[in-house]
Amino acid sequence: MAEVAESTLQDLEARFQEGDIRALARALTLVESGHPLGQALLKRLRGKGQAKVVGITGSPGAGKSTLTDRLILEARKRGEKVGVLAVDPSSPFTGGAILGDRIRMMRHHQDPGVYIRSLASRGALGGLAGATVAALNLLEAFGFDRIFVETVGVGQSEVDIARVADTTLLVLTPAAGDAVQAFKAGVMEIADLFAVNKFDLPGGERIVQELKSALELSPPRPGGWRPPIFPTVAATGEGVEALFEGLEAHHQHLLAHNLLEAHRKERARFEVESVIQEWGRRRTREAEEVIAQVAQGLLSPEEAAKALLGLRPGSGNGEGPS
Template sequence: MARIISFIENEMPEKDELLKKLYPKTGRSYILGVTGSPGAGKSSLVDRLVSEIRKRKETIGIIAVDPTSPFTGGAILGDRIRMNEHALDKGVFIRSMGTRGSLGGLAKTTKEVAKVMDAFGMDWIIIETVGVGQAELDIMYIADTTVVVLTPGAGDSIQTMKAGIMEIADVFAVNKSDMPGSDGVAAEIELMLDLQDDHIKWRPPVVKTSTLNKGEGIGELLVAVEKHRSYLIEKGIFLERRKERAKSEALDIVNYQWQRLVRQQLNLPGRVNQLLEKVASREMDPYSAAALILEWIIADSGLKKNN
């Protein structure tokens, strides 16, 4: 599994064929997203959640998305450093991924890495996002349940009101609840949910957690996640979401392949570069140049424009 993930992350030529072979084995894992601002204690919370899930003898794949090193291109933070309690557990597979310039809190290949873990039979896949704040919304397009982690004393309640984070949260975890102000953060979230109650069918529960000592609220957090899972299944939302994501994924692949096709053409010497030189010298406007480049690519690919 580790080798296949490396192939995918490094965009090796074998990547597409590997994913095609793995696809029939996917669709069984439950994907849990954990997101929130930097320093909210997401990694420690995931560590505690994993311990709780492992009591049931269920297997877990963890994708920890970290900032990318500007020198190596790899993840700056180490996965096993933060979750070393489970590093040698054969029922837990941990993988750190660098964002490699991607915005939205995830790496470009996060979805594909999750598919690999799914195909290898993981019961749960937990994706911990990089923690970038208001733009960190990509997780909602991958996770079945999204836990938004907030902390007292970090201005999180203000951030919550500003960002689209209210819309992506299926469960709120007020972490570091041993600190002063946790009751206030929980109350503010409940107040905001009261204002939105008429517009939402599922009311996200607010769970106070602490990763210190005995891990206060961790069991309750897992129960809240399970309740959301049951809600999705009972209302038929779970299957509907999976169908829509499958359609979107096919279109995403088309878009990616198209971009790759364009990049290949741009790297070739000849008429495209000559055209770009005309744009650079203002002999031609970029819109006309773009239209011509598209026409050439379509013609060279044997595609019909009206298709």
């Protein structure tokens, strides 16, 4: 059995290295499902590429998918090979997802230089699927020059994108209270650039002024970066070229100040944490008796968690299994 698995792994890796798009799709499916073959392949391929990773976040209806579609066009004009990971919300009841972002990017489906993959969030509160970083590593290894990661769009819990992407773009819209929500949620602190999309609607200039005022009071980002604000109308493409140049300027800033390595390390930390969280979710689904004891007041949540983790009853958070 081990020999068959190794043979299958070598065959998949060889086709992947040759640029077979079907091998990439197969690898992504294996990784997303947590299959051992996918994990083994990922271990061999990790760190092979160095793409420019852009995270695109913002509230639902801000036009993230349409804006991403336009940014893909800009990247292709510059000869870049583009990968897109679109994280769609999962149903808390069925676990299913609409995976509808591809619909808004259909113009690219025949372009061999663009690969779009939808992922289900599977209950991840940070707006990212647990397998997102693993999929991102595979796209990098496949040789994409730029990768866009578009998140679910769930507001205050959507700060995880800053731990995964090299550059984080926050998309806001006028007349929807987005700016105020951003200030409340602290999402202002994660954005490297701001796009005020649907700028042709009333209130666009007001949002820009509010953002400028808020940014004047916030501390500068690492290396002294000051987040710029770009008015855009994704439906027509207005302002998108300038926004793309802003993304490129931030990447050059990261290179100039040797900040990319710290980004990649934080991405790996997020990936490990995601695996631990997913493991914990599985354990709690299987531990009905322990959960029932918590509901009855026989165990505290902390005692139950320690029991599931195999920790000693009196051990602290930093101690390992007994």
